[in-house]
Amino acid sequence: MKISDTNTNILITGAGLCGALLGLRLAQRGYNVNVLEKRPDMRTKIVDAGRSINLALSDRGLSALKMVGLGDKVKELCIPMKARMIHPKDGKVLTSNYSGRDDDYINSISREDLNKLLLDKADEYKKVQIDFKREITSVDLRQGSVDYKNLEDNQIKHWNPDILLGTDGAGSRVRAAMARQRDFFFSYTTNWLPHAYKELRMPPADDGGWRIDKHALHIWPRGGFMLIALPNLDGSFTMTLFMRRKDSPHSFEEITTDDQVTEFFKEEFPDVYDQIPDLLEQYQRNPVPPLGTVRCSPWAAHGKVLMMGDACHAIVPFYGQGMNAGFEDVLVFDQILEECEDWDDAMNRFSIERKPDTDAIADLALDNFVEMRDSVSHPNFQTKRAIEMKLESAFAKEQYSSKYSLVTFPPEGMGYREAMIKGRAQDKAIIWLIDNNLISVDDNAESLLAAINKKTEEVIWHRN
Amino acid sequence: MKISDTNTNILITGAGLCGALLGLRLAQRGYNVNVLEKRPDMRTKIVDAGRSINLALSDRGLSALKMVGLGDKVKELCIPMKARMIHPKDGKVLTSNYSGRDDDYINSISREDLNKLLLDKADEYKKVQIDFKREITSVDLRQGSVDYKNLEDNQIKHWNPDILLGTDGAGSRVRAAMARQRDFFFSYTTNWLPHAYKELRMPPADDGGWRIDKHALHIWPRGGFMLIALPNLDGSFTMTLFMRRKDSPHSFEEITTDDQVTEFFKEEFPDVYDQIPDLLEQYQRNPVPPLGTVRCSPWAAHGKVLMMGDACHAIVPFYGQGMNAGFEDVLVFDQILEECEDWDDAMNRFSIERKPDTDAIADLALDNFVEMRDSVSHPNFQTKRAIEMKLESAFAKEQYSSKYSLVTFPPEGMGYREAMIKGRAQDKAIIWLIDNNLISVDDNAESLLAAINKKTEEVIWHRN
Numbered sequence: 001m002k003i004s005d006t007n008t009n010i011l012i013t014g015a016g017l018c019g020a021l022l023g024l025r026l027a028q029r030g031y032n033v034n035v036l037e038k039r040p041d042m043r044t045k046i047v048d049a050g051r052s053i054n055l056a057l058s059d060r061g062l063s064a065l066k067m068v069g070l071g072d073k074v075k076e077l078c079i080p081m082k083a084r085m086i087h088p089k090d091g092k093v094l095t096s097n098y099s100g101r102d103d104d105y106i107n108s109i110s111r112e113d114l115n116k117l118l119l120d121k122a123d124e125y126k127k128v129q130i131d132f133k134r135e136i137t138s139v140d141l142r143q144g145s146v147d148y149k150n151l152e153d154n155q156i157k158h159w160n161p162d163i164l165l166g167t168d169g170a171g172s173r174v175r176a177a178m179a180r181q182r183d184f185f186f187s188y189t190t191n192w193l194p195h196a197y198k199e200l201r202m203p204p205a206d207d208g209g210w211r212i213d214k215h216a217l218h219i220w221p222r223g224g225f226m227l228i229a230l231p232n233l234d235g236s237f238t239m240t241l242f243m244r245r246k247d248s249p250h251s252f253e254e255i256t257t258d259d260q261v262t263e264f265f266k267e268e269f270p271d272v273y274d275q276i277p278d279l280l281e282q283y284q285r286n287p288v289p290p291l292g293t294v295r296c297s298p299w300a301a302h303g304k305v306l307m308m309g310d311a312c313h314a315i316v317p318f319y320g321q322g323m324n325a326g327f328e329d330v331l332v333f334d335q336i337l338e339e340c341e342d343w344d345d346a347m348n349r350f351s352i353e354r355k356p357d358t359d360a361i362a363d364l365a366l367d368n369f370v371e372m373r374d375s376v377s378h379p380n381f382q383t384k385r386a387i388e389m390k391l392e393s394a395f396a397k398e399q400y401s402s403k404y405s406l407v408t409f410p411p412e413g414m415g416y417r418e419a420m421i422k423g424r425a426q427d428k429a430i431i432w433l434i435d436n437n438l439i440s441v442d443d444n445a446e447s448l449l450a451a452i453n454k455k456t457e458e459v460i461w462h463r464n
Numbered sequence: 465m466k467i468s469d470t471n472t473n474i475l476i477t478g479a480g481l482c483g484a485l486l487g488l489r490l491a492q493r494g495y496n497v498n499v500l501e502k503r504p505d506m507r508t509k510i511v512d513a514g515r516s517i518n519l520a521l522s523d524r525g526l527s528a529l530k531m532v533g534l535g536d537k538v539k540e541l542c543i544p545m546k547a548r549m550i551h552p553k554d555g556k557v558l559t560s561n562y563s564g565r566d567d568d569y570i571n572s573i574s575r576e577d578l579n580k581l582l583l584d585k586a587d588e589y590k591k592v593q594i595d596f597k598r599e600i601t602s603v604d605l606r607q608g609s610v611d612y613k614n615l616e617d618n619q620i621k622h623w624n625p626d627i628l629l630g631t632d633g634a635g636s637r638v639r640a641a642m643a644r645q646r647d648f649f650f651s652y653t654t655n656w657l658p659h660a661y662k663e664l665r666m667p668p669a670d671d672g673g674w675r676i677d678k679h680a681l682h683i684w685p686r687g688g689f690m691l692i693a694l695p696n697l698d699g700s701f702t703m704t705l706f707m708r709r710k711d712s713p714h715s716f717e718e719i720t721t722d723d724q725v726t727e728f729f730k731e732e733f734p735d736v737y738d739q740i741p742d743l744l745e746q747y748q749r750n751p752v753p754p755l756g757t758v759r760c761s762p763w764a765a766h767g768k769v770l771m772m773g774d775a776c777h778a779i780v781p782f783y784g785q786g787m788n789a790g791f792e793d794v795l796v797f798d799q800i801l802e803e804c805e806d807w808d809d810a811m812n813r814f815s816i817e818r819k820p821d822t823d824a825i826a827d828l829a830l831d832n833f834v835e836m837r838d839s840v841s842h843p844n845f846q847t848k849r850a851i852e853m854k855l856e857s858a859f860a861k862e863q864y865s866s867k868y869s870l871v872t873f874p875p876e877g878m879g880y881r882e883a884m885i886k887g888r889a890q891d892k893a894i895i896w897l898i899d900n901n902l903i904s905v906d907d908n909a910e911s912l913l914a915a916i917n918k919k920t921e922e923v924i925w926h927r928n
Contacts (some may be wrong), residue, residue: 185656185709185754192649245649290649428926462892462926 001162001303001343006030008343011161013136013146013174014038017111018309018326019167020118020130024068025330027128029337034161035122036134036148043116053199053238054230056081056217056320057107057114058408064327067334070121077114078107079231085216091271095216096385099402100392104409106217106320108230136168139177144304163343164305167326170294172311178301188296193316195225195369196245196252196288202275204235211275212237217320219372220269225250226373227269239272242369245288252288291316293362299351303344306351308333313358318368319407321361325416329354360417364407380434386441387430387448394445400452403427422456425463429455465626465767465807470494472807475625477600477610477638478502481575482773482790483631484582484594488532489794491592493801498625499586500598500612507580517663517702518694520545520681520784521571521578522872528791531798534585541578542571543695549680555735559680560849563866564856568873570681570784572694600632603641608768627807628769631790634758636775642765652760657780657833659689660709660716660752666739668699675739676701681784683836684733689714690837691733703736706833709752716752755780757826763815767808770815772797777822782832783871785825789880793818824881828871844898850905851894851912858909864916867891886920889927893919 001008008031012023015037023035039047057078065074082105086094098105122128133151140146145160166174178186205211210231212218218237220227225243232238246253255264258280265273273279294314299307309326333350340346388402397411403423410419429452433439439451465472472495476487479501487499503511521542529538546569550558562569586592597615604610609624630638642650669675674695676682682693682701689707696702710717719728725747729737737743758778763771773790797814804810852866861875867887874883893916897903903915 185756187653187655187756189651189653189655191651191653292649292651459926462923 003337003340003343003346006032008032008163009161010034010163010165011036011146011159012165012167013172014166014168014311015115015119015130015132016167016169016309017115017118017323018329019165020115020122021064021068021327022165022167022308022330022333023128023130024118024122024125025334027122027125028068029334031127033125033128034159035128035130036136036146036159037130037132038135038151039132041119041130041132042112043119047112052111052240052317054108054110054232055114055323056230057109058320058324059104059410060321060331060408061324061327064331067331068121070117073117073121074109074114077109077117077233079109079233080105080215081108081217081230083216085213085218087218087220087269087271089222089268094382096382097389099405099409100389100394101397101405101409104392104405106408108217108232110232111323113233136173139164139166139174139305141174141177141181141301141305142183144302162304166305166307166311167309168311170292170310170314172307174305174307175294175296175311178296178307181301184298184301186296186298189294191293193291193293193369194244194247195242196290197243198241198252198283198286198288200239200241200276200279200282200286202229202237202239202272203277208235210235210237220272221373222250222268223373224248227272228372239276242291242373245290258284293366295359295362297351297355298348299355300347303342303347306347313355313362315358315362315365316369317365318372319361319365321365321407321416325358325361329358357416360415360420361407364416364420364423380431383434383441384427384430387434387439387452390441391445391449391452395449400449421460421463425456425459426452428459432459467801467804467807467810471496472627473625474498474627474629475500475610475623476629476631478630478632478775479579479583479594479596480631480633480773481579481582481787482793483629484579484586485528485532485791486629486631486772486794486797487592487594488582488586488589489798491586491589492532493798495591497589497592498623499592499594500600500610500623501594501596502599502615503596505583505596506576507583511576516575516704516781518572518574518696519578519787520694521573522784522788523568523874524785524795524872525788525791528795531795532585534581537581537585538573538578541573541581541697543573543697544569544679545572545681545694547680549677549682551682551684551733551735553686553732558846560846561853563869563873564853564858565861565869565873568856568869570872572681572696574696575787577697600637603628603630603638603769605638605641605645605765605769606647608766626768630769630771630775631773632775634756634774634778636771638769638771639758639760639775642760642771645765648762648765650760650762653758655757657755657757658708658711659706659833660754661707662705662716662747662750662752664703664705664740664743664746664750666693666701666703666736667741672699674699674701684736685837686714686732687837688712691736692836703740706755706837709754722748757830759823759826761815761819762812763819764811767806767811770811777819777826779822779826779829780833781829782836783825783829785829785871785880789822789825793822821880824879824884825871828880828884828887844895847898847905848891848894851898851903851916854905855909855913855916859913864913885924885927889920889923890916892923896923 010026010031010033012019012035015035023033027033065071083095083097135149135151136146137149138147144164147156147158149156166172179188214231218229227241229237229239244251261280261283296312299312308329315322332354336346336350391400406419406423433455439448474490474495474497476483476499479499487497491497529535547559547561599613599615600610601613602611607624608628611620611622613620630636643652678695684691691705693701693703708715722744725744760776763776772793779786796818800810800814855864870883870887897919903912
């Protein structure tokens with residue numbers, strides 16, 4: 001199938017964040033695009049996505065949105081978060097900027113608002129058709145075709161497009177079909193954390209404003225578990241409690257009765273307890289979704305089918321990169337379409353070239369859970385951050401960026417994998433230099449940078 | 465279920481190497497043991513196991529065989545292999561001992577002979593009953609029960625034991641049941657190598673002897689692919705060609721016709737080509753099984769079911785440890801049964817404590833494929849081995865053992881994980897010391913050991 005042939009019929013399974021952006025982009029490229037979405041249209045019905053209510057949108061995701069011409073529009077939905085605000089048990093709040101550069105910050109955004117923005121934009125293109133309440137019931141990888149059920153009338157229909165793109169999320173039917181088939185060897189991993197999460201809403205203050213600092217991502221790190229909060233435009237915060245499912249006194253299995261919940265919050269999050277009048281109702285009502293990592297290979301099949309986003313690389317949320325990685329998929333795939341002639345080549349290239357980066361962000365996201373839960377405990381944490389701030393404000397991105405910045409505010413063209421390798425070595429180097437009293441915040445930026453770069457190189461060598 | 469209660473009825477799925485040893489050991493402990501095996505009894509029928517014909521039995525496996533009283537008997541089936549014999553293309557054969565200690569060697573053994581030995585020994589115990597041609601058709605994890613088909617009369621029967629132990633290999637039905645259920649979160653990985661293998665038989669010489677050195681494991685390393693050979697008691701060798709399935713001129717997809725096979729062997733393995741008169745018939749007839757790694761967690765379910773061996777940790781064959789790891793499972797589980805009161809605790813403890821070691825040998829086995837394929841190419845390989853030989857002959861196991869020895873001839877009580885961490889760091893340290901001309905074979909053993917230990921510590925620090 002020639003990429004240049006815009007008569008190509010493309011079917012996308014799933015109109016979530018990744019699928020909607022992908023459909024929009026391919027319509028902009030002039031293809032005939034159809035999208036099948038199991039859920040009702042969130043613009044006409046209230047849809048419980050059963051997924052996180054708000055998300056952190058950062059540079060990688062923004063680049064993809066700029067590509068489709070939504071760079072400015074999306075800003076209206078964003079609440080900039082310039083810092084982590086860490087709430088220790090003793091209440092002495094610690095603020096830690098995400099970057100030493102003022103224009104580097106992450107954005108709190110509503111999943112629903114962003115998804116609607118993408119759907120509305122897609123509707124501007126005659127060549128894209130999105131059908132809701134259509135559930136995929138089976139996938140034929142060789143044909144690149146699907147059967148789907150119209151949830152309005154329960155009729156099963158068959159659809160055989162030229163190209164089938166699976167953006168049907170972590171529970172992907174397309175991936176399931178790949179795991180079942182025997183035409184090629186499909187490697188796959190599903191890894192569950194012992195932790196799950198529960199979302200809670202902190203309502204606006206009586207004056208309609210935000211009860212805690214609006215321009216920060218709030219963290220209550222407690223070691224084995226933690227609470228976080230991201231702001232919403234309506235003055236509320238969406239809080240997420242991450243805790244073990246079982247095998248701990250601090251687990252969803254052990255903390256169930258109203259008394260237990262009350263005691264737990266009064267003990268662990270006293271400042272929060274006062275801010276959520278209907279805490280108990282929410283805690284008892286809201287679900288406890290699991291947290292998992294999905295990896296697989298290949299992502300492409302028979303030159304007709306390709307997966308993107310969570311369908312082939314679902315990750316845990318602790319680096320705030322799940323959506324950004326899915327959006328970056330679309331950006332990377334768009335570039336590959338520029339460079340290839342055939343869909344077959346493009347899909348195989350994407351499958352091979354993109355995977356090392358999504359494997360890396362999967363690992364980084366797992367690491368970061370520990371870092372967030374313990375973020376105040378490391379004695380040199382603040383010294384390290386102070387040194388990194390100093391360097392980031394003194395030098396350009398390309399000269400120095402912390403691991404967090406390499407991942408979240410990347411220098412031009414740096415993928416997740418390169419960010420991981422460099423960032424991890426740098427972290428280790430800085431901690432070692434501090435522990436051995438070889439650097440201090442008061443050193444001048446040039447000598448700090450030189451010492452850190454030297455030790456970083458050494459660590460990278462030892463690790464490889 | 466109390467471990468002390470020997471009236472406990474235990475059902476084992478699979479009478480392969482691990483299942484037969486496990487059944488034997490549990491019978492020795494006095495339990496009522498039943499084993500269901502899909503295949504016919506290999507002692508009465510010729511069974512194409514569809515798996516490697518001979519294997520490398522080493523210390524970890526031998527310890528388990530000693531536990532059940534087969535330490536001496538098994539020796540009669542073993543052909544000691546004291547060295548790797550490496551056959552470069554130019555024909556100048558290089559011999560590299562496995563250890564600097566004379567009593568440390570691996571053994572070539574027939575999978576079938578060893579399995580028969582275990583089955584015969586098990587038959588000596590009235591309390592163990594092994595039924596062949598019984599195929600598990602479904603597994604109920606909550607009940608700890610199975611349905612199975614009697615392949616003689618195709619009747620389906622139900623069996624509900626007190627304890628269900630799954631030793632049904634890499635394609636485990638028990639593991640499949642765990643992946644399907646939703647009572648608990650089951651993490652699982654299946655990873656396929658791009659390489660597959662084909663076995664070929666080098667017949668005995670005309671005088672009935674072995675055509676190449678009997679007491680070595682032979683390797684023809686060729687970078688992207690390799691050929692190996694293990695001796696059999698009848699004077700033949702079982703050779704295994706490891707090569708990519710596709711995407712290379714040297715792949716099973718590209719080398720198919722008689723002419724291609726002939727040209728390939730004449731070019732790459734000229735010394736072997738002359739030794740296998742019916743090479744073409746064998747190449748065209750023999751299957752090309754894939755090579756995969758299976759990991760999962762947990763191994764235990766509902767206090768009634770536990771997996772062991774390949775069922776929960778199948779690995780690639782390049783460290784010769786697959787069978788040894790399965791046998792060591794039985795040894796480790798036997799010790800845990802000594803220390804626990806309830807089956808539930810014992811099974812959970814095994815699942816949690818054993819996994820880090822089987823994860824480690826899975827990684828080591830993958831690493832070793834690269835090492836074997838390239839083993840002559842590294843300039844300092846021979847110097848490194850010479851230094852390690854010198855240290856192993858000079859010091860006790862506990863003072864110095866190479867990575868290979870730590871894994872294969874372990875110091876008392878050293879698991880795979882500890883062997884991996886120490887062995888990898890040691891390898892890196894020695895290569896670095898050689899590359900920087902800081903050590904040489906002529907140094908005295910004490911100073912060599914001191915330098916290597918110091919650098920090894922440094923590498924371990926950097927890696928953690």
